Amino acid sequence: MGSIALKVDVDTLRGTLEGVPGLQQQLLNIGAPATFLFSLGPDHTGWALKRIFRPGFFKKVSRTSVVEHYGLKTLSYGVLLPAPDIGVKAKHIMQAVAKDGFEVGIHTWDHIVWHDQVRYADQAWTLSQMKQSFDRFVDIFDQPPKTHGAAGWQMNLEALQQLDEWQMPYSSDGRAPINLVPYRIQFSEGPSQHIQYPTTLPTFDELLGVNGMNAQDAVNYLLKLTAENPNDQVFTLHAELEGQKLLPFFIQLVKGWIAQGHQCVDMRTLHASWAATGQTKHLITLPLYFDQIANRSGELMMMPNS
Numbered sequence: 001m002g003s004i005a006l007k008v009d010v011d012t013l014r015g016t017l018e019g020v021p022g023l024q025q026q027l028l029n030i031g032a033p034a035t036f037l038f039s040l041g042p043d044h045t046g047w048a049l050k051r052i053f054r055p056g057f058f059k060k061v062s063r064t065s066v067v068e069h070y071g072l073k074t075l076s077y078g079v080l081l082p083a084p085d086i087g088v089k090a091k092h093i094m095q096a097v098a099k100d101g102f103e104v105g106i107h108t109w110d111h112i113v114w115h116d117q118v119r120y121a122d123q124a125w126t127l128s129q130m131k132q133s134f135d136r137f138v139d140i141f142d143q144p145p146k147t148h149g150a151a152g153w154q155m156n157l158e159a160l161q162q163l164d165e166w167q168m169p170y171s172s173d174g175r176a177p178i179n180l181v182p183y184r185i186q187f188s189e190g191p192s193q194h195i196q197y198p199t200t201l202p203t204f205d206e207l208l209g210v211n212g213m214n215a216q217d218a219v220n221y222l223l224k225l226t227a228e229n230p231n232d233q234v235f236t237l238h239a240e241l242e243g244q245k246l247l248p249f250f251i252q253l254v255k256g257w258i259a260q261g262h263q264c265v266d267m268r269t270l271h272a273s274w275a276a277t278g279q280t281k282h283l284i285t286l287p288l289y290f291d292q293i294a295n296r297s298g299e300l301m302m303m304p305n306s
Contacts, residue, residue, distance in 0.1 A: 001229075001261035001263070002229070002231045002233065003232045003262065003263045003269070003273060004201075004226065004235055004257050004264050004265070005232070005235065005265050005270040006027075006032065006033070006034035006035065006264055006266065007149055007172055007199065007236045007267060008037065008243075009107055009151070009238050009239070010036060010037060010038045010039055011039055011045070011111045011239070012039070012043050012045050012086070012111070012239075013086045013089060013090060015238065016039075016093050017089070017090050018243070019242075020090075021093065022244065023247065024096070024097055024100060026247060027102075033101075033103070033265055034102060034264075035103040035105060035149075035267040036094075036097050036103070036105070036239075037105045037107035037149040038087075038094055038105075038106070038107050038137075039086055039107045039109070040107075040108070040109055040136040041086065041109040041110045041132055042085055043086050044110055044112040045112060087136045087139075091140050094140050095140060095141070098141055103146075103147065103266040105145050105147035105149060105267075106133045106148045108133060108150070108151035109133040110129070111151045113129070114150070114151045115151045115154050118154050119155075122158075126156060126159050126162070127158065145166070146168060146268070147168055147170055147171055147172070148172075149173060150171075150173035150301065152298075153174050153175055153300035154300070154301060155173045157185075157187065157288055160173070160185050160187075161187060161192075163192070163194045164192055164193045168194050169193075169271060170182075170195045170196075171196055172196065172198060172199060172234055172267060174301035174302055175200075175293055175300050175301065175303070176198035176200050176302065178200050178225060178231075178233070179200060179231040179232075180198070180233055181284070181303065182195050182196060182280070183195070183285065183303060184196070184283050184286075185286065185287070185288060186285045186286060186288075191285040195274075195280055197267065197271065198302075199234045199236045200233045201235045201236075202294070202295075203235075204218055204237065204238075204241055204242060204250075206294065207221060207222075215246055216249065219249050219253045222235075223253065223260070226257060226262060227260055233262075286303060287304065289303070289304035
């Protein structure tokens with residue numbers, strides 16, 4: 001069976017303070033590595049409420065119990081309450097994750113701002129946001145980041161080129177159909193140096209409430225997708241969901257994958273396994289592309305049909 005890379009997106013202060021430690025301990029208990037990608041600047045979660053009129057957003061909110069998972073306080077940040085600085089208030093949590101041997105990387109500086117603006121942002125805005133996240137990462141971990149995973153699966157060409165400037169060997173910024181096919185991004189001057197390993201499996205919040213599906217149904221559905229499937233996969237989870245109320249179901253899922261014969265890994269191990277076989281030398285190169293996926297509002301960075 002193939003590897004399943006676990007990628008933890010940490011979007012909020014609450015997710016960092018409350019969700020990350022639970023995930024950290026449970027993953028240690030079962031010996032499953034994961035890559036934690038942190039939001040490093042202000043938590044403006046409350047600003048997400050302006051998305052309410054976007055197609056599909058209200059439907060998703062009603063399905064996934066956003067208030068229950070995120071909390072009223074978090075949903076007030078930037079609206080009724082000042083936006084807290086996650087990298088300042090939760091620095092000790094992030095450092096503890098790295099100390100326990102987990103891979104850490106950049107998710108974003110300001111999750112809501114990046115998610116809502118980066119696709120059409122200019123180079124100056126993009127590089128300013130990225131520099132803030134880079135500098136904060138170095139301040140927290142005393143070393144440069146080696147991987148990246150975009151907030152909301154949103155990027156632009158300048159952001160992708162910056163990953164090469166940072167000399168990151170791999171990143172996971174987009175989505176793709178089930179079964180992993182790593183690829184390079186087409187720039188005007190040629191293929192990207194870094195390799196994209198897109199998320200291939202649906203997330204919990206894309207499954208909950210669809211046709212009445214509950215958390216246990218979501219576990220069963222995901223295990224059905226990977227049963228007898230020997231291909232590598234990337235699974236994205238969120239500290240605000242799988243790190244809190246959905247933690248028992250996520251651990252059940254990981255144990256189910258292990259029972260199926262899959263190896264749960266972090267992103268660096270996934271990349272190393274592809275590099276070790278020489279497969280990274282002959283990857284396809286594809287343009288930056290956006291499209292919709294089921295049960296998530298808006299368009300995401302997607303792997304186009306090759």
